[in-house]
Amino acid sequence: MATPSGVTLGELRSAGKKLVRAAGKQVLLIAQGGRVFAIANRCPHEGYPLSEGTIDGECRLTCNWHNWKFDLKSGAALVGRDPVRTYKVEMRGDAIFLDLSDPPREELRTRALSGLDAAIADNDAARIARETARLERAGYDASLAFAHAIAARNERLEDGMTHAHAAGADWLALASRAPDDAARLTAMLEPVGHLAEDTLGAGRFPYTDDVAEWDAEAFVAAIEREDEAAAVARLRGAMAADMPYEILRPAFARAALAHYADFGHCAIYAFKAGQLIARLGDAVREPVLLALTRMIVRSTREERIPEFRFYDKALTAWDGGGTARVNADDFIGQSVDGALKRALGSSARSAREMFDALLGAVAFNLLHFDLAVQEATDNAVADNVGWLDFTHALTFANACRHLCAEAPELWPRALLQMALFVGRNRKYVRDVGDGARWALRDRDAFLNAEIAGLYDHGIPEPIVACHRVKVLLALEDELAAAPEAPWAEAMCAGVNRYLHIPMKRHHGLRTAAQALDFIAKEG
Numbered sequence: 128m129a130t131p132s133g134v135t136l137g138e139l140r141s142a143g144k145k146l147v148r149a150a151g152k153q154v155l156l157i158a159q160g161g162r163v164f165a166i167a168n169r170c171p172h173e174g175y176p177l178s179e180g181t182i183d184g185e186c187r188l189t190c191n192w193h194n195w196k197f198d199l200k201s202g203a204a205l206v207g208r209d210p211v212r213t214y215k216v217e218m219r220g221d222a223i224f225l226d227l228s229d230p231p232r233e234e235l236r237t238r239a240l241s242g243l244d245a246a247i248a249d250n251d252a253a254r255i256a257r258e259t260a261r262l263e264r265a266g267y268d269a270s271l272a273f274a275h276a277i278a279a280r281n282e283r284l285e286d287g288m289t290h291a292h293a294a295g296a297d298w299l300a301l302a303s304r305a306p307d308d309a310a311r312l313t314a315m316l317e318p319v320g321h322l323a324e325d326t327l328g329a330g331r332f333p334y335t336d337d338v339a340e341w342d343a344e345a346f347v348a349a350i351e352r353e354d355e356a357a358a359v360a361r362l363r364g365a366m367a368a369d370m371p372y373e374i375l376r377p378a379f380a381r382a383a384l385a386h387y388a389d390f391g392h393c394a395i396y397a398f399k400a401g402q403l404i405a406r407l408g409d410a411v412r413e414p415v416l417l418a419l420t421r422m423i424v425r426s427t428r429e430e431r432i433p434e435f436r437f438y439d440k441a442l443t444a445w446d447g448g449g450t451a452r453v454n455a456d457d458f459i460g461q462s463v464d465g466a467l468k469r470a471l472g473s474s475a476r477s478a479r480e481m482f483d484a485l486l487g488a489v490a491f492n493l494l495h496f497d498l499a500v501q502e503a504t505d506n507a508v509a510d511n512v513g514w515l516d517f518t519h520a521l522t523f524a525n526a527c528r529h530l531c532a533e534a535p536e537l538w539p540r541a542l543l544q545m546a547l548f549v550g551r552n553r554k555y556v557r558d559v560g561d562g563a564r565w566a567l568r569d570r571d572a573f574l575n576a577e578i579a580g581l582y583d584h585g586i587p588e589p590i591v592a593c594h595r596v597k598v599l600l601a602l603e604d605e606l607a608a609a610p611e612a613p614w615a616e617a618m619c620a621g622v623n624r625y626l627h628i629p630m631k632r633h634h635g636l637r638t639a640a641q642a643l644d645f646i647a648k649e650g
């Protein structure tokens with residue numbers, strides 16, 4: 128229904144432009160080139176008034192704050208990004224009437240998603256936020272932005288699933304418990320921005336289209352052969368049969384834990400994929416699982432590195448005959464081989480007992496990570512170790528506990544791989560006697576405060592910020608599962624230390640020194 132603007136054509140022509148208020152909106156009327164235009168007065172960039180802009184003789188308006196330029200006929204941004212809203216104008220004699228009704232919801236959705244695609248391609252965080260807010264205003268859940276981004280950017284991920292997906296499940300969990308709308312939207316936007324960064328400037332790496340009947344054995348075997356096409360075909364067969372991830376997950380878990388794959392990342396992702404699909408719905412199931420399949424296929428099999436080679440022998444030797452009781456002290460200070468042998472000595476004990484003992488050693492390592500290691504600039508590449516090498520031991524354990532609950536036969540692999548983390552990180556710990564400094568009096572208050580702080584973490588790199596949310600939610604989950612666990616206090620202290628000791632996030636001097644050394648020896 129048309130609304131009177133209160134302005135006549137004669138008045139507008141003599142003034143050139145007029146700002147009117149109608150139905151709660153500020154509308155800028157412009158007479159130009161024999162036509163009347165009506166646009167929203169707030170610039171879609173940062174909201175400054177377009178009534179203060181400059182109009183040229185080509186039906187273009189320039190916003191003088193940051194020089195965005197708009198085509199008055201279409202509203203398109205000729206310079207800049209988001210288009211400005213235009214309104215239909217109707218002349219009734221000399222009176223100017225405006226159609227201020229909103230376009231259909233579906234049209235608003237299409238526009239916002241199109242804008243989101245452009246914003247993600249540009250890695251433009253501010254526009255990603257605006258377009259997601261537009262989706263919400265049109266009546267859609269903001270999580271649609273992430274679901275859309277996952278599908279739209281899937282072929283841009285040469286190595287498949289990333290932390291944007293894995294931590295996305297955690298950010299969505301945070302959105303669901305956010306204290307207010309801004310915090311909720313913040314959490315929704317984090318993984319979209321992360322995915323934008325991960326795919327910035329990337330080419331296309333399409334998945335093959337072949338479909339083969341789902342067969343868990345054949346799927347795992349294809350991944351073992353690093354045959355992405357064969358694995359994807361089996362997965363497509365499962366998708367065609369509308370199989371939920373809960374049915375497929377044991378096969379993914381087997382494939383993920385078949386090796387010490389990407390330092391345990393495959394298991395973490397196999398677990399997080401389920402949480403992500405549960406949060407976003409079946410629409411993302413296929414793209415998420417395609418990305419996960421590719422990621423596992425391409426993962427590095429770390430146990431082939433000399434440092435971890437005893438793992439295969441230990442796995443073969445795991446016969447359930449080791450009856451020694453075990454606790455954290457048995458693992459603390461052990462080398463990789465020593466930790467594996469110690470685990471074998473208790474292979475008959477319950478998975479929970481060994482899990483707790485290993486988590487105790489993980490906690491000790493977190494609490495004693497030698498900060499000189501992250502500060503070093505003259506170290507060997509093999510010793511490029513930082514906080515995340517330590518935190519992954521916790522998130523890996525958290526993932527394994529869930530995956531092995533469905534597939535208990537995977538426990539030996541999970542526990543021995545936890546031992547790899549413990550043994551490997553032992554080289555980088557130093558007890559300087561400050562453990563008590565990080566002890567917590569009130570565990571719940573600590574978790575609540577740290578989780579509340581995630582909505583305004585102030586960390587520019589998504590990969591750093593996302594590890595904070597992953598670690599805190601993994602800790603919260605493990606404490607909920609075992610509040611009286613023997614490692615609980617030490618793990619809280621270790622995570623407290625990780626969160627509050629500055630992380631060195633750029634290693635320019637180290638990289639340069641290593642490059643010089645490498646090139647000198649390259650021959």
Ligand code: FES
Nearest residue numbers: 170172173190193
């Ligand atoms: S507010 Fe208009 S261009 Fe920035």
